[in-house]
Amino acid sequence: xHPVLAFISFWKLLFGAKLPAGAAKFLPETTASLPAAxxxxxxxxxxxxxxxxxxxxxxxxxxxxxxxxxxxxLALLQREGRFVDFISEELGTADxxxxxxxxxxxxxxxxxxxxxxxxxxxxxxxxxxxxxSVPKGFDPAEIxxxxxxxxxxPYKGTLRHHGWRAVETKLPSLAEGVxxxxxxxxxxxxxx
Amino acid sequence: xxxVLGIDLGTTNSALATATGDEPAKAQPITQVVGPGEIAExxxxxxxxxxxxxxxxxxxxxxxxxxxxxxxxxxxxARDRGAELPHRLVASAKSWLxxxxxxxxxxxxPFRGAQRELDEAMxxxxxxxxxxxxxxxxxHLRAAWDDANPDEPADEQEVLVTVPASFDPVARELTxxxxxxxxFDKVTLLEEPQAAFYAYLAxxxxxxxxxxxxxxxxxxxxxxxxxxxxxxxxxxxxGGNLTLERIAVxxxxxxxGDNMDLALAALAQRSIEGKTLDALxxxxxxxxxxxxxxxxxxxxxxxxxxxxxxxxxxKLVGKTIKASLERDAVEALIIDGFFPKVVAGEKAQRRRTxxxxxxxxxxxxDPAITRHLAEFLGRFDRMPTAVLxxxxxxxxxxxxxxxxxxxxxxxxxxxxxxxxxxxxxAVALGAAYYGQARQGNGIRIRGxxxxxxxxxxxxxxxxxxxxxxxxxxxxxxxxxxxEGSTVALPDDELGLVVGEMSTxxxxxxxxxxxxxxxxxxxxxxxxxxxxxPVEKLVDAGGxxxxxxxxxxxxxxxxxEVGTLELWCVARDGQGRWKLEYSVRERDS
Numbered sequence: 001x002h003p004v005l006a007f008i009s010f011w012k013l014l015f016g017a018k019l020p021a022g023a024a025k026f027l028p029e030t031t032a033s034l035p036a037a038x039x040x041x042x043x044x045x046x047x048x049x050x051x052x053x054x055x056x057x058x059x060x061x062x063x064x065x066x067x068x069x070x071x072x073x074l075a076l077l078q079r080e081g082r083f084v085d086f087i088s089e090e091l092g093t094a095d096x097x098x099x100x101x102x103x104x105x106x107x108x109x110x111x112x113x114x115x116x117x118x119x120x121x122x123x124x125x126x127x128x129x130x131x132x133s134v135p136k137g138f139d140p141a142e143i144x145x146x147x148x149x150x151x152x153x154p155y156k157g158t159l160r161h162h163g164w165r166a167v168e169t170k171l172p173s174l175a176e177g178v179x180x181x182x183x184x185x186x187x188x189x190x191x192x
Numbered sequence: 193x194x195x196v197l198g199i200d201l202g203t204t205n206s207a208l209a210t211a212t213g214d215e216p217a218k219a220q221p222i223t224q225v226v227g228p229g230e231i232a233e234x235x236x237x238x239x240x241x242x243x244x245x246x247x248x249x250x251x252x253x254x255x256x257x258x259x260x261x262x263x264x265x266x267x268x269x270a271r272d273r274g275a276e277l278p279h280r281l282v283a284s285a286k287s288w289l290x291x292x293x294x295x296x297x298x299x300x301x302p303f304r305g306a307q308r309e310l311d312e313a314m315x316x317x318x319x320x321x322x323x324x325x326x327x328x329x330x331x332h333l334r335a336a337w338d339d340a341n342p343d344e345p346a347d348e349q350e351v352l353v354t355v356p357a358s359f360d361p362v363a364r365e366l367t368x369x370x371x372x373x374x375x376f377d378k379v380t381l382l383e384e385p386q387a388a389f390y391a392y393l394a395x396x397x398x399x400x401x402x403x404x405x406x407x408x409x410x411x412x413x414x415x416x417x418x419x420x421x422x423x424x425x426x427x428x429x430x431g432g433n434l435t436l437e438r439i440a441v442x443x444x445x446x447x448x449g450d451n452m453d454l455a456l457a458a459l460a461q462r463s464i465e466g467k468t469l470d471a472l473x474x475x476x477x478x479x480x481x482x483x484x485x486x487x488x489x490x491x492x493x494x495x496x497x498x499x500x501x502x503x504x505x506x507k508l509v510g511k512t513i514k515a516s517l518e519r520d521a522v523e524a525l526i527i528d529g530f531f532p533k534v535v536a537g538e539k540a541q542r543r544r545t546x547x548x549x550x551x552x553x554x555x556x557x558d559p560a561i562t563r564h565l566a567e568f569l570g571r572f573d574r575m576p577t578a579v580l581x582x583x584x585x586x587x588x589x590x591x592x593x594x595x596x597x598x599x600x601x602x603x604x605x606x607x608x609x610x611x612x613x614x615x616x617x618a619v620a621l622g623a624a625y626y627g628q629a630r631q632g633n634g635i636r637i638r639g640x641x642x643x644x645x646x647x648x649x650x651x652x653x654x655x656x657x658x659x660x661x662x663x664x665x666x667x668x669x670x671x672x673x674x675e676g677s678t679v680a681l682p683d684d685e686l687g688l689v690v691g692e693m694s695t696x697x698x699x700x701x702x703x704x705x706x707x708x709x710x711x712x713x714x715x716x717x718x719x720x721x722x723x724x725p726v727e728k729l730v731d732a733g734g735x736x737x738x739x740x741x742x743x744x745x746x747x748x749x750x751x752e753v754g755t756l757e758l759w760c761v762a763r764d765g766q767g768r769w770k771l772e773y774s775v776r777e778r779d780s
Contacts, residue, residue: 072230075227076227076230079227082502082508085506085507085508086508088506089506089507089508089509091509094509094510095510098509098510098512099509101500101512101514102500102502102508102509102511102512104498104500105500105501105502105508105512106502106508108480116232170232170233171232172226172227172230172231172232173230173231173232173257174229174230174231175229175230175231175252175253175254175255176252176255177252178228178229178250178252178253180229187504189470
């Protein structure tokens with residue numbers, strides 16, 4: 001899968017799933033659509049200019065909390081797995097072996113964040129590429145039918161992808177008054 | 193029935209578990225700062241304290257749900273950010289707590305040692321004592337518990353704090369002081385290997401009676417990040433009932449999993465050519481080495497594990513440093529280096545130290561853990577019939593296999609492996625279980641004091657130039673003195689000088705279980721080692737004047753808490769004085 005697509009579907013998954021009450025405050029009220037990633041990057045550049053001109057922090061509301069939650073997740077992925085660095089990098093003609101070496105470390109770190117923040121399970125248990133039956137009264141948000149459905153459910157078909165469900169998300173709680181638009185601070189090693 | 197809180201105050205990680213009368217012990221996740229301004233639960237609390245300046249970490253990034261902005265932080269973020277600010281980081285406070293070379297109540301951490309540049313880096317920043325650092329970890333656990341359980345405040349519950357079996361009376365006393373500083377007015381101490389054994393009992397339920405029979409001796413082999421601790425527990429038959437008795441404890445060995453991870457990181461670094469790693473990359477390498485160790489020493493290991501360390505800049509591709517750890521090399525280094533095949537009774541090597549040595553933690557010189565084990569078992573001349581492993585290092589199967597193989601060779605017979613609880617949380621869980629056992633629900637291990645204690649008495653003899661008068665050691669507490677018991681010593685002609693500071697030399701031995709209270713032995717007898725002195729300033733009140741010699745007799749008391757108290761009782765009945773352990777730097 002293309003990295004950007006992976007990123008967006010991860011976003012969808014996080015914001016589209018049923019969540020415990022504690023995590024819900026970071027999330028939008030409606031399921032985010034694909035442009036979500038776009039709007040995040042816009043608000044990032046906005047708030048950078050905000051912090052430079054030292055405007056007071058906006059009063060917390062659900063939109064601000066939503067944005068904070070998204071930025072914190074990015075900060076986590078960046079800190080542990082250098083996710084933002086990796087996605088922002090032009091791969092171009094880079095050697096596959098070099099990309100592979102970087103991915104190994106990026107994967108290790110991002111996986112650690114996943115393990116701490118998310119608990120995932122397949123939406124439809126079972127081996128992929130085997131025959132399955134879609135029961136009557138299924139939820140189209142959970143099972144996406146590909147091709148023409150004839151007559152009434154149950155439908156017979158082949159499981160192409162088992163789907164993912166976030167059973168639980170545990171984003172850290174956030175201290176107030178911390179500027180979340182700094183996903184990763186600049187690092188300056190002091191000279192002796 | 194009250195709730196029990198079991199606290200594992202560890203060298204590198206602390207944990208909390210809880211139990212009530214009708215509910216088994218379970219671990220309690222700990223809310224802590226995990227990133228700048230990020231608060232989350234983690235199974236354990238890393239025992240690290242970071243004391244940054246406002247420029248290094250903004251105080252509002254350190255606030256907790258129960259506090260405002262803080263100038264310090266403990267736990268995950270303290271450990272992680274501390275790697276970049278070593279001059280502000282307090283680590284291994286527990287090892288400092290039992291280090292007699294320093295004044296353990298003085299503000300010496302972060303430790304400067306001979307690194308003078310650290311003073312400059314500190315710029316007058318805060319330093320804390322080993323006791324205060326421990327108190328902050330305990331205070332955090334207490335606050336986190338109270339925040340999650342407002343109806344059952346921690347200081348109203350029965351609290352157990354674990355200590356290494358090898359902790360001397362001073363370190364035990366200081367642990368209680370730290371607990372008090374953290375707001376726990378009443379705690380009970382429990383030895384870690386015993387706690388690990390209780391966790392096994394809790395996990396097995398009544399089935400343990402099938403695992404073990406009278407005469408069995410269980411070795412508890414506890415390998416933590418920074419320390420190694422051995423204990424022997426014997427199963428006895430007391431009128432048809434199985435009873436458990438802790439019969440031996442080893443020395444405090446500053447050697448553990450961290451040493452192995454560092455050695456592996458150094459090995460991996462050899463495969464990186466022409467690239468140097470900075471401090472943070474070095475740390476990433478150690479973490480990667482640790483997880484590679486667990487894979488390569490598992491039951492079905494791969495031939496090698498690749499390791500990548502990312503460059504420090506925002507460009508990753510092409511800037512990643514590649515290394516790998518080969519199975520054979522790792523086995524040779526870890527298994528043969530730290531767990532070599534040694535013969536029974538072999539003794540660990542002790543290097544002669546140079547004339548001047550930087551004060552610091554007394555790390556073990558001999559990295560061979562099996563040699564320390566052989567020495568321990570040889571000293572007590574008992575071979576275990578079963579072994580119980582504890583500590584994160586034991587996740588590596590090949591290490592367990594090597595230890596079991598050696599135990600079988602030494603004993604010349606089968607040695608069973610007891611399957612215990614979670615290796616990281618067993619001590620806290622076991623402490624909570626023990627709290628229940630004290631309330632009557634479960635079996636207790638009898639042990640009492642791990643060592644016999646002696647007070648030094650200078651012989652009365654004419655002065656001879658060049659000869660210090662020989663010192664005799666009077667046994668004030670025999671080995672195995674149970675909690676809550678008091679021993680009055682036979683009358684000896686002892687005097688306490690009033691109006692002046694009286695100091696007594698203090699000794700201990702682990703291998704002299706036949707010495708009874710009042711026994712007088714040579715201070716340099718086999719197995720006796722010197723501890724911090726005990727002292728007392730006695731007010732010259734009443735009819736007495738400064739400099740008077742008051743005839744006293746000695747009394748020792750093992751408290752319910754698990755600390756040892758020494759008392760001087762005036763023979764005329766006019767006063768009792770408790771001797772205090774001196775934690776000032778030792779003269780010798």
